[in-house]
Amino acid sequence: MGVRTWLAGWPVYRQLTGTDPLGRGTAAKSAGSDALTPRTDSADSVARSICPYCAVGCGQRVYVSGGKVTQIEGDPDSPISRGRLCPKGAASKTLVTSELRQQRVLYRRPYGTDWEELDLSTAMEMIADRVLAARDATWEDVDDEGRPLHRTMGIASLGGATLDNEENYLIKKLFTAMGALQIENQARI
Structure with missing residues (x-):
């Protein structure tokens, strides 16, 4: 040489x-x-989505190959984010594809030490029964002077930033309809 x-x-x-x-x-x-090529070149399709983490609503492009999400990037056509994502939004692929993501309902009985699997319908029935019991036990129809209250102080909601605006709106409406007053969201705290 x-x-x-x-x-x-x-x-x-x-x-x-x-x-x-x-x-x-x-x-x-x-x-x-x-010899390097972009990870997005091998995608079969591209879906447009919204980042699920906060109320900003940054646009995302979700690249799918072989029926699996291969990459999530900012959408340059989004008037909100113009192709930019915060660190959480840029890492949102792990929200969908992480091997640590729970795929089944786990329940630990009171004073129990082990988790057990439940089917979804059983878990939903348990939650509904407990919400109704808490509401009935703490319902306040009127105050001491006879003024109408129609509320419960035994139920509260703390929403999370992994839900989108529509889901948080529906949760707020549900808890308000049940008479709950303490309704808050992580994005405001």
Whole structure:
């Protein structure tokens, strides 16, 4: 291997002797970087979505390949975020694809030490029964002077930022209809 062949692999030599004197194009590329392709090139389809984490509503492009989400990036056509995502939004792929994501209902009995699996309908019935029992036990129809209250102080809601605006709106309406007053959201705290 000659000196000239050895120097040809050095980016500074390519920059000084080639057609790219500023080193911003071909002089800066190596064989390895030349072979790289974007992760989004192999996607079968692209779906537009909204980031689920906060109330801003940044646009996302969800790249799908083989029926699985392969990449989530900011949508440059979004008038809200113009292609930018915060660190949580940029990492939202893990919300969908993480192997640590729970896929079944787990229940731990009072004073229990182990989790047990429940089917969804059983868990929903248990939750509904407990909500209704708490509402009935703490319902206040009128105050001491006879003024109508129609409320319960035994139920509260703390919404999370992983829900979108529509879901948080429906949760607020549900808890208000049940008579709850303490309704808050993580995004406001």
